[in-house]
Amino acid sequence: MYKVLLVDDEPLVLSGIKFLLDWHKLDCDIQNTARNGKQALEIIEVEKPDIVLCDINMPILSGLEVLKEVTHRQHQPVFVMLTNHQEFDMARESLRYKAVDYLLKTQLEPEVLEKAIQSAILECDKRNKMAKIDLANEVIEEDNHKIIQGCLKKLLEKKIRNRNSEGYKLLEAHHILDRFALLEVVLDYSILPKAQNTSAFDRERIFGWEQELLETILPKLFNHYFLVASDSAYQKFQIFVWDVDEVTFKEHIETFYNKFLLASSNATATKISLLVSDVLKEKDIFHGLRQIDQLLEYYYCHEPELVYYKQIGETVYEDISLTPEINKLVIAIRLKDVAACKATFAKIEEKFGSTPHNPVAEIRSCIDLYSTVYAVLVPLLPEDGMNAYFVDLSKMIQTISEMLTFSQLQKWVRGFAEQVIWQLEQLTGSHFEVMERVKNYVVAHATEKLMLQDLADYVNMSPSYLSALFKKHCNQNLVDYINEVKMHKACELIREGNYKIYEISYLLSFENAYYFTKVFKRYIGRTPKEYQNKVRGR
Numbered sequence: 001m002y003k004v005l006l007v008d009d010e011p012l013v014l015s016g017i018k019f020l021l022d023w024h025k026l027d028c029d030i031q032n033t034a035r036n037g038k039q040a041l042e043i044i045e046v047e048k049p050d051i052v053l054c055d056i057n058m059p060i061l062s063g064l065e066v067l068k069e070v071t072h073r074q075h076q077p078v079f080v081m082l083t084n085h086q087e088f089d090m091a092r093e094s095l096r097y098k099a100v101d102y103l104l105k106t107q108l109e110p111e112v113l114e115k116a117i118q119s120a121i122l123e124c125d126k127r128n129k130m131a132k133i134d135l136a137n138e139v140i141e142e143d144n145h146k147i148i149q150g151c152l153k154k155l156l157e158k159k160i161r162n163r164n165s166e167g168y169k170l171l172e173a174h175h176i177l178d179r180f181a182l183l184e185v186v187l188d189y190s191i192l193p194k195a196q197n198t199s200a201f202d203r204e205r206i207f208g209w210e211q212e213l214l215e216t217i218l219p220k221l222f223n224h225y226f227l228v229a230s231d232s233a234y235q236k237f238q239i240f241v242w243d244v245d246e247v248t249f250k251e252h253i254e255t256f257y258n259k260f261l262l263a264s265s266n267a268t269a270t271k272i273s274l275l276v277s278d279v280l281k282e283k284d285i286f287h288g289l290r291q292i293d294q295l296l297e298y299y300y301c302h303e304p305e306l307v308y309y310k311q312i313g314e315t316v317y318e319d320i321s322l323t324p325e326i327n328k329l330v331i332a333i334r335l336k337d338v339a340a341c342k343a344t345f346a347k348i349e350e351k352f353g354s355t356p357h358n359p360v361a362e363i364r365s366c367i368d369l370y371s372t373v374y375a376v377l378v379p380l381l382p383e384d385g386m387n388a389y390f391v392d393l394s395k396m397i398q399t400i401s402e403m404l405t406f407s408q409l410q411k412w413v414r415g416f417a418e419q420v421i422w423q424l425e426q427l428t429g430s431h432f433e434v435m436e437r438v439k440n441y442v443v444a445h446a447t448e449k450l451m452l453q454d455l456a457d458y459v460n461m462s463p464s465y466l467s468a469l470f471k472k473h474c475n476q477n478l479v480d481y482i483n484e485v486k487m488h489k490a491c492e493l494i495r496e497g498n499y500k501i502y503e504i505s506y507l508l509s510f511e512n513a514y515y516f517t518k519v520f521k522r523y524i525g526r527t528p529k530e531y532q533n534k535v536r537g538r
Helices: 011-018 037-047 063-070 085-096 110-156 166-173 194-198 200-221 246-267 285-302 323-334 338-352 359-380 393-401 406-427 432-444 452-458 463-474 478-496 501-507 513-524 528-535
Strands: 002-007 028-034 051-055 078-083 101-104 179-188 225-229 236-242 271-276 306-308
Touching (some): 110 236, 110 285, 246 271, 271 285, 432 463, 432 478, 452 463, 478 501, 478 513
Parallel strands (some): 002 028
């Protein structure tokens, strides 16, 4: 049944129209009535009638204004307009806004009104049919869009390997491979604070922010694009853009990079690099993927901010093999020969030097180096003396595998050498240097709130192991040493005479002056005030 709304400012007209026809015979139901245009719009919004029989000339909002307003809304009922002779021009204008008919009130007979309502019903059916077709087309288009995105994702992941696959043919049929380019966005977290740089949670969170920025900027510069995260380490995005204008492409790329760089620096402070393929034609997507691989190799060696494929030349790599050095390390570790271990690592660092080798070969060599050393060294270490480098084999191998640059790998090799040598020194009892480092750190940071965990992190030990070693080698508890250094610093500040007692307690990171006084008396033998009086000769 079709829902009908009657709109007229004259109550007699409304009553007359209600009883002029057998509405149920026409499969219609008068749902409501309105006395002005504002009220009519409110009813249309809430009750969504199919047909509106509306007077043109009304207070507050005219019928024509109601009709114009409804054309901008999602629900658009069919209008039949009522008019007097003097409103003939307005009636004609109403037809421009898709009213199906206009009727003169002076000639409103049952036959005339019934004919207009039947026209409105036909128009309702037509519009409903078109809406269903539009909805079906939207669903089909949405499904096609999802299928195309799925094919592009497989293509960029190199799961489509030839031109005969169904996915390739679909992209070809939609002209997506006629003129396109590939972009690789690389995120470098190394400039972030250490905790943030190594936290998978923080990386994922930052990666999500960067993706939101990309989704905001890309549509403003490229009509057609597909964005995908191209690794599981939250370091790279790959962007496929098609229907590219070669004339404006470089300008759009540079605008995109500058906008993204600015937005990213404000949001996350992550270092951004953009690698750009040529604009490719004739469906040569596999050549484009090879270009991206070469650009990533170039990035591994040179770490550019923005680089086009045309700018890079062919890189000639030297071979690398760490097998002789790894074998020497195994012997040195088993013998706990620190000097031989240092000499061998120096050789390894020299091999890496300043000349990059094939990225895949270098990463594989570092994984072999770590895995072999892990297998030999870990069984020799006490559980409470093992640092983070040797806790999780698979996690460290994953970390090495995800390194994107030669400088990252060089830094890892240096750090790994330091950790192995340090662990060997612990095994051979060479703890004097470590304890001196701890003492110097305490003296340098006496004004800070020093925690055992902070010192343990500083020398890559567990807190319990560090505490036991300090007690053994210094014949004093580490907490006592920290308080002793702080009290000597307090004495120095009292002698200078520039601060009050409570100010000194806060300078040395004590929670309150009462606790500071208690600790001071325990180590110095008198209260801070008594010490101050003694210094002043009282």
